[in-house]
Each structure stands twice: as structure tokens, then as C-alpha cells.
Amino acid sequence: MRYPLGLLLAAALFATPALAVRPGEQLPDAAQESRARKLSAELRCLVCQNQSIDDSDAPLAVDLRRIVRERISAGDSDAAIRDFLVARYGAFVLLRPPVSAQTILLWSLPGLALALGGLAAWRLFRRRPGEAGEGPAEMLSPEEQAELQALLDKPGRSGPAA
């Protein structure tokens, strides 16, 4: 809950904004710590509303951060840590839902919409005068064309009235 309008409805929620990662939690190895931060940002604090464990001060988030760091120290890969947490807490813990039968629509809709929209725009550009409702008025008849050519060929620039 991190946004004023949301807070208006949040009487029941107690977001306690503060430091999430505490000094004592950090791993001594900078590369491992940065991996832990990156991973934590994609894991949901299950008892909070739409916060990652990296952002949250809730006790559960503290625990999850500790688990992530323990696993990293033990040499687990990011994927192994994610699998471990999904086995324990379900897919809900992942802020980036993996592509599956359930989420295929989620991941494909923006691309589909872009393709369909692009197609519609293309058809818009390909319209011919007749379809556009402007009618043939923009086309000159052969007689008009000849008259125009005659005017253009005339010397002097005083215009058609001359």
C-alpha cells in the first residue's frame, strides 16, 4: 500500500514504511548481496498488499529475506531459490508470473493487441479515396487536367484570371 488513494481505503492495512533491508541482514559478499536484492525485488511479501519482500518491513518479509540470503550463501541458483519458495508458498510469491497455461493470455495479450492494432492502422493507410467518403472530388477529369496544364504552361504568374 504505497499510494495515497490506496491509503484512503487502507484503514485495515498497516503499512509501516521504513527501512526494509536492515544493516544486519546484508551478506558480506557484495555480488551475492546484489543478487539477493535483485531476487527479493521479484518476490512478493505474502501478507502485504503488493509489496516485494525487498520493500517490506513485515516479519514474514524479514524471514523470506533471510531464507533468500541463506540459500544464496549455500550456493543455490536463483531458479532453485524461486522453486523452493514456490513449493512452500505457491506461485503467488512470484511477482513475475512464469509463462504457463494460466498466464499465457496475460503475457501474449499486449503483443497480440499491438499486432492487431498495427494491422488496423495499416488498413487505414491503405484506404482508397472511394472508401474514405471523400468521393472522387479529389480527382480531376481529363478536361480539367488539360485546362490546368494549359494554365501552368502559360508564361507569367498572374494566375488564371489573366
Next chain:
Amino acid sequence: MIVELGHFALILGFAVALFQATVPLWGAIRGDAVLARLGAQAALVHFALLALAFAALTHAYLVSDFSVLNVFQNSHSLKPLIYKWSGVWGNHEGSMLLWVLILALFGAGVAVFSKRLPDDMLGATLGVQGLIASAFCAFLIFASNPFLRMPNPPIEGRDLNPVLQDPGLAIHPPLLYLGYVGFSIVFSFAAAALVLGRVDAAFARMIRPWTLAAWITLTLGIAMGSYWAYYELGWGGYWFWDPVENASLMPWLTGTALLHSAIVLEKREALKTWTILLAVVTFSLSLLGTFLVRSGVLTSVHAFAVDPERGLFILLILIAFIGGSFALFAARASALQGGGLFAPISREGALVFNNLFLSVASLAVFVGTLYPLLLEALTGAKISVGPPFFNLTAVPLMVPLFLAIPFGQKLAWKRGDLLGASQRLWICMALGVVGAAISAYAAGGGPVLALAGIGLGIFLVLGALDDLLDRGLRGGIGMIGARLRAIPQSITAMALAHAGAGLMVIGISATAFETEKIAAMKPGETLALDGYTLRLEGIGPVTGPNYNAIAAEFSLRDPAGTELARLRPAKRVYIGRQMPTSEVGRYRHGLSEIYLAIGETSDGQHVDLRAYHKPFVLLIWLGPLLMSIGGILSLLDRRLRIGVPARRARLRPEPAE
């Protein structure tokens, strides 16, 4: 007594809204100008009544009348005056009253500026606006009445959520609502145009000032909310892809698309159905946002099911208006003829490109926000869709859009010459690459994407302003003032708004270069942060009007050792709700900031400090501010502000844009 007066005014306002929703609409359809014109009077009376109701509730807050349930639940006698004031809309019922008040304000606005509107258009538009007002007045009166009294008034109130006790809250929701709800009048115009079957350049001109006004305030409201979250919530983020944020971003994206497609409609009478559809969709998304925020459905589908009254009420309003308007659209859209022709490489083509990407981005946000709710409702499976999803979908969609802006600005209508238009843009692009290289050098490397973002932002700013510079310098340096003044205001406005988008891109990209330090510190200890030195001078208690706090005092020194500032981040506990909040300490230099937040101080001997150096962070909000200034300039352009131009004005040749 005053509270009852307000209650009565609200009920009377409902009655007037019902009148406004029927009689003028009937008059418009039957061609009865007298009945149609009654819409203007009704809209003004409706607004006056709702203003009275709002004033009555405000009065109850100012005098801390705890016999009113709403005041008891959300106020406290010790609360500073400004928060008593802003507390009126810091809760569900009060904010819905503000919602309806703003709805009425836009109706009254059309009534006041209606002289140039055709009678039937005025009647139909205000009629539709009255329909919306009736629905929401009914919601207020029957499902969330702010004027309910308590039989045994308590002596003290429960206080406002302390996170909301901030000057930012005084401004943010009204701005956001002005934007959100402002699109209602554009929706009403669109519905009226569908009913009357008249979608033309004049229609585009009618909606232009209203679309702009709503867009400006929505832009400011979102930026304000983002800035508020940045300094109030204490972890220095500016955007979280929270469903509530998404709810305001979706109408902003489609509203921005609408602003651009209306230009094509106005100049070339093309994109008629699309513009109408965008007007309908934008307000539908505003309604959806209201539903998401107000129904509790976001907390969980189950929370919605436990107390469904309000949620169902808004859901019904949502279905009625979205369903109704789409049915109307389906029935009438085929009657709208397409307008002028144009090549893909043209100003219109560029605006179509803009609309395509903005709409798809809005759709990506829509899908990401609602997918988990729908999936849970349908299958019971719980998944999370968080920031990584939006960063992989909506954000990449913005890149081609931003890249295209400077080119679009230079293309001619109907058929443009891309190579000719883009000659000087290559120079801007080269300068962007140089800027990115300089940033990489200054920061000692950095993520490639962030560097590309900085280059893109610089290109966008320079490309947007290129036209102004070119026109200004054409007569030599001495003529620059006069030259710039001669540029039509709407062109300056466009350049500034686009440059604002560029500044925002730079600011967002620069966050990749921030430095974060987390440390436990004792008094007297120092911390180095990008060449600056922080020293903890002391920890101590602070007492505020309605809170107690523990504050830490840090001195900040620059690399030369000169003291720049004393920063006092604190943790507050509000007396009323015993809820902790954090106050950050900030030091600004140029467009960058040093940002401190403290955590646990339990033993009084040390504090947990989180310190950031955030380069160019202020651009994230200065960009949208510049966008809004562009919008305001455009709104003030006399040539375009006027709803339907007088005949004489139309004969004047218009400068090409």
C-alpha cells in the same frame, strides 16, 4: 443543523440531477431548444447544491463535530487545521462526495461556457452528465452517506490515517479527481455526439479544452502522488505499479491518446470512430479505477465478497455506463464516415502511431492489473502480477513512442518527407549519444539500458525544442525574442510538453545510477556516500502536535569538508492510531538529492540508516510539470480555446502545424 442542511442539499442535488438527466436530453432528441437549454440551469443549480453539501461536511470537520460518524472515524481534535480540512476527502465517503462535486463542477463549466454550443449538443451533453451525477448521488445517499449521525457522540475522534497527514494529501486527491472525473464531460460530449450523429471537426473543437483541462490535472495529480510517495513513504521509490497507481495511469494513457487523435479529427476529420471510442474508454477506465479503489476488490476478491454493498453498487454503475455507451457506440459508429486520406509518413500517420502505442500500453497495464483478480475469481488460482511484468510490457512500448515524437513533430499533414524532416534530428540524436557517453564516463560505466535511456531523453528534449530554436534563430540572435513570440502558442505548448516527457525519461533512467548505503550508526560515526560525508550528531525525542517522534540528526559535508546541511530523518508515532510513519531527511543540490531514512532506534544508542544519493531524481517530477505547463499554454491559446470558432475567425489562414 448545518450537517442536516448539507444532507438535504445532497438529496436535493440528486433530484436536480435526475431532472438534468431527463428533460434536457429529451429536449435535445426532440429538437426542443427551450428544454435542451434547461440543462445549463440544472447543471448550475446541481453544482450549487453539491457545493453546499460539501461545505457542510467541511464545516463538521473544521469544528470536529464527532456526532457525525464520518468525522468521528477520520478526525481528531488535536489535528492541525490543514489536515482537518484535507481529512474531508481522506476517507471513502468524503472522497466520493468530492468526486460528485467535481462531476458537477465540469457540468457547470460547460453550462457557463455554453454560449457557442448548439442547443441540442448542450442539452444532450449535460443530460448524459446528469445521468452520471444521478448514479453517483444515489451511491452516496444509499451506500456511503457522509452525513450519518451517531446516537451517542464520543468525545474524541479516531484520527486520520497518519500517512495521510501531509500537505501532499491536501492537493493530490483533488487534482487526481479533477483529472479522473474531468474526462466524464468528454464522455458526455461523445455520447451526445453519438446520439445526435454529429462527429466532426466542430466536435473535436468542443472537447478540446475539456480534454486538455482533465489531462493537465490528471498529469499533475499522478506526478504529485508519485512525489508524495517518494518523500513520505521513506524508501525513495517513485512508482510501484501498484493497482491503485495503475488505475490512474490507464486513463492517463488513453486520455493522452485522445488528446492526439482529437487533433487529427479537428484538422482532417479522420479517426472519428476511434476518437469517440477513446473518449468512452478513457472515462470507463476512470470509473474502473474508482471501482478498484473504492470496492475493496484489490485487497482480495474475498474482501469484496464479505462487504459487497458498495462494491456491487459501483460495479452496477460501471456496467450500466460502460455497457450502455458501448451499445450506443456499436449502434451508431457505422454511421460515421471516415475522413481525409493520408500516407503512413505524415503528421496523421505519426499521431496514429502515437495512439497505437499509448493504447496498447494502457491495455498492458489493464491486463496486468485485472488478470490476477479475474483468474482468482474464475479458477481460484492466486498469482501475482508485479512490477517485473509491467517493466517487460508497458515500458518497452513507450520506447518507440518516445523515439517517434521528434519525427512526428516535424512531419507535414497528409504526406510528409521523413528524410527532409529528420535532417537536423540526426544532430539531436548524435548529441543524445554524446550525452549518454558523458554520463557513462562520469558514473564510471553503468547499465547499458539506463545509458540508452539517458540518450533517448536528451534526444527527445532537443528534438522537441528544435523547432522553437530553429524558428527563433532564423532572424539572427537579435531577433530571437520577437521571433519566439511570433510562434503560435500551441506549437510552443507542444514542444514544451514533449520536452517534459524527455526530462522524465532522463530522470527515470538516472535512477539506475543512484547509490544506496545501509548501515547501523552510533552517534559520532560517519558514512561516506559518493564523496559526501554523513556524520550522526545525535538521536533524540521530538514532540509534535499529535505525534511523538525519535529523530536522528546528521551533518552532511561535501568532499572539501564544508558542512552543507543538517538533516533530521525521524520516526513518528501518531497518538490517535499508535501508528508509526517515517519522515525522511533530504538535501537537494541541483536536480539531485541526498535522501536519508531511519529505521529501528529501539535502544536509543544507534540508528539503522538508509542513505541514498539520487542523481537528477527531480527530473522525474519536473518532466510531468513541464508537460502540464505545455498543456496549460495550449489551453490558453485563444485560437484553440474557443469551443466553436466564430465565423470570422475561421476565415483567417491558420499557420501550418
